[in-house]
Amino acid sequence: MSHIPVSVIIAAGGSPDDFHACLESLRSTLGLRDEVVCVMPADRPELRAELRGQTWLRVVDATGPLPWADGLNATRHPIVVFLDGDVVLSAHWLDPVLEAFGDPSVVAAGPRVQHSYGPQQADPPEAAMESAAAFKAYAREWRQEHRGEFLDVDRLGPVCVAIRRDALMIAGGPSLDLPYDELSAQGRIVVAHAALVAHVGSPACGLRQPDPPADAPLLTASLIVKDEEDVLARCLVALRELADEIVVYDTGSTDRSVEIAREHGAKVVEGYWSDHFGDARSRCLQHCSGRWALWVDADEVFAGDARIVRDALRYSENSAFFATIDNREGHEGGAGSSTIYFPRMFRRVRGRIYGRLHEQVVDRITGRSLNGSLLPDLVLDHSGYTRLRGSLKNKAERNLRLATLAAEDVSGLTAVGNLARSQLGSGHYDECIETARRGLEEAQEHTHKVLFLKILADAYITVGRLAEANEIVEDLRKVANTAFTVGEHEVKLRFAEGDYERTLEIIADLPESGANDLLYGVGKGRFAGLQVDALSRLDRPQEAAYHLRRWLKEGQVPIPVARMAQVLGAADGSLAEVAELLPPQNVRGLLFSIAEAPPEAADELLEALWRRYPGEATVLTLAARVGRRVPLIRAMEWSARLRQHGFPDQCTLLALSADHRRTPRERTLAAAIALEMFHDETALPLLNDALTDVPDDLSAGVLEEIRILAPRVSASIELADA
Structure with a gap:
């Protein structure tokens, strides 16, 4: 091979067969002056056996959990290639990667990698992975198709990457995930698309970290915050019995958030914001010591049974658990609620939180979703989607900006879907429809088709293009697997058309609870507000008031405060009933709805709450806002x-x-x-x-x-x- 000389450092790992395949595929791609160092862990004698007779490389013993540091000390070339020991390399893979360094501004470059995360990630078809010959043929076609293609990115993964040695040392040397923030401050980081690498990503790969000792804290709650003084205390109080340790990573608060966190015993890290939720959460995780980590938002309150959750963590072999997240939505909390099931609890050393926006927990090495199951008592009450909280945090425009950046970071329909959702949420409806239409044309997987059809249905209903909304709902009906997937849009569509009788029929036919095709939990309660409004518009005031009272008893706040006054008043009731009907544990959700209500209605309801809960701090806090x-x-x-x-x-x-x-x-x-x-x-x-x-x-x-x-x-x- 005729490329500039490089130092290749291999972190020995994987099965003996995987490791052998890695060495065989690497040897034929090396140049005469390249040097190879293999870092060998002490507990893998079966891998050391694979190195007998391999005189073309040197072996060094691992002295700690970071193989890159051990290997770097034993090499000398200006370009260093870090390589996981369970990869299979394609012919000429190194040439496009090193070609990038022809530009002196490039400090790091990497190939596309199967089972990695971020912009390096590649997903070869199953047929290409059936044999070594099939992969080589596919990689050859891939190299021809993508020759000369380079993409600037903000980071690469841990599996296969080349870095300038001097830039790495200025950045502080190798770290667990490699110091990409510090490297990007020195120059360009690029993906060489023409190079393709297959990665097994087995549990025994050499980059995995050992589990913390048994005497480490069981659970750390991890939060990133900025200007959350209105909700942070309630969140931290609810975590006291659940978590052994709470770490709060502050990204630049100008209010009392840092003081509140310290007052509640949290470990506070005063960090920074880089327009990337996943990065901020991962920086927070670096300061956590628990065997398990729970990612929580400041506007979420743990509402489950702490004892049951902790018992599950002690005895489970899972890598992750799904939480039930109950979202309060809409103006004054009056558009109902939704539920999603999302992996929030995970073994800390096995996972990372990835994604600029709508981040998710993935395997720390491969980027694949962590295996897990639903933990019913892991429940988070989330108020962040109320229009009040959204306006305070300017979430919609922020999310649009981050979604736009994320779509530039990573190719793929998930990023396109997040962009379309953010355009919808921020009121950029024409752009949303264009983005979702483009995504739908490219969608092959079922979930992507459903996602873009649902976004289009909501967009068309919102802008009043009801004929087009009807067409989309019918297209959705053809591909959906659950009644909820179609029903949640058809309810809104019939209401927008003024067909209130049909609206009520559809709501009546929906199950009490369930999940749609995207695993979002949806029940009748999601449409409680539409049910009450439909009955009112059909001039059935007693029925409207009956259902409003029923939903209040169940803890729902289905319509705005002013509308509740109208509905109850039409049935000879008053707002004072709300304070009596709503269960105590749901009063917090009601309080979020009061601040945007007309002053007279807000004051009337606050007075009723004061009579029922005299001296309650949350009532006083809202009174201060409304006063x-x-x-x-x-x-x-x-x-x-x-x-x-x-x-x-x-x-x-x-x-x-x-x-x-x-x-x-x-x-x-x-x-x-x-x-x-x-x-x-x-x-x-x-x-x-x-x-x-x-x-x-x-x-x-x-x-x-x-x-x-x-x-x-x-x-x-x-x-x-x-």
Whole structure:
């Protein structure tokens, strides 16, 4: 071979046959000046036997869990190739990889690799993997088809990669996953598409780390956060009995998130954000020590049985467990809820969290999904999809930006699907339809076809193109395997068409619970809001109120607060019923819905909740948010309650007086009352500011009101004027 000389470091691993195949396929691709070092673990004598007579390579003993470091010290060439010991290499695979280094700005390059993760990942057809001859023939055609193709990426995988030695040393040397962040700061990282490598990825591969010792913590809860002070405390409190260790990786909060995490005993890592959820979560995992890891979001609350979950972890041989994630969705929590089943609990050293957006747990080496089963008591209550939380976090636009970047990072229909979903969620409907149509044309797998049809159905319904939505729903009916997959769209479509009787019939025919073709849990409760609204529009108020009360008893908040007032009022009820009907454990979900409700309705419901749960901190927190919008007399009452229970900084009078959406008269009176009633000096600059904004023709009347409501403040004002 006539390429620049390289140092190849092999991490011995796999079965003896796999290791033998790796060595045989490598030897014929080497140049005369290339050097090869094989790092041999002490506990694999059967692999050492495969090296007898292999004089073309050197063997060094592994001294720790990182074979790359041992091998690097025994080599000398400027380009170093790291190679897992259970790969099969195609002819000339090294030439395109080394061709990339003809550009001095390239610091790392790698081939396409079967059973890897990220941009290197390749999926040869089954026929190509039936024999060594079939793979060689396929790889030869692949090389011809992709000759000269290079793609800039932000990282490569751990299985097969070439790196400039000097750049690697500047980056701090080899690490468990190789220091791609530090390498990318020095130059380009590229994939050489013409090179193709097959990877067995067996449990015995040389890159796998040993399980932590038996005396290590059983479970670590891992969170990444940024400006989550409104939800973080509830999340951490719920994790206390479940996790032995909580690690919070902060990506740049400007609120009290870091302080709250420390106050609740979490180990806090003050990190950074790189527009990549998977990377941030993986950096967090580096600080975890548990045998198992649970990935949690700050707006999720563990709602299962901690004892049962921990017992399952102690005795299971699984690599991962699926959690039940109950999502609250929509405006004011009023569009129902959905459930997804997702692998969130996994053996820490076996998994990684991968993906810029809609990240997932995968095998740390191969990128394949970890095997696992549903753990029924691993339940997370997620409020992040409510429109209130979405607006606070600006999730839709952020997700669109990350999905666009992810589609550039990694080819494949999963990235295209995530982009279409993000376009839909952020209101870019025309772009969503175009993306989903393109994905549908390319889709071969059942799940991809279902995904793009579902996205198109939602997009067409949202923009009112109902004829096209009907066509898509019929196409979906032809490929769907479950009633839910079609039913969830047909319900919304018939409601949009104004066919409320048919809407109710479809809801009645759906099972109480189940999963659609994409393994999202969907039940009648998903359509509780549409059911109540359909009955109301059919002028059946008693039935509408009956079903609303039934859903509330079951813990659902199916429609906005203002609509609940209308529905209950039409049946001779009131919002006060909501506080009585909703189970205590579901009150938190209701509280998320109050903040966007009209002030009168929000205040009425908060008052009912206060009577039922006096002194409850979550009620007071919502009162602080709503208080600046309520009438002045009610702001006074909530201010007194907040101060009495230790929340002076949340005083609704101060919030009202600082809110320039309120009239200068209201702001002035609020600040004066806060100063009079509570002697709070922070109200003084607010009072001065508000007084300045009072029009001259109203100032006499405002001062007279201050004399009545805040006589001492009034006297001070008059003295100052004199």
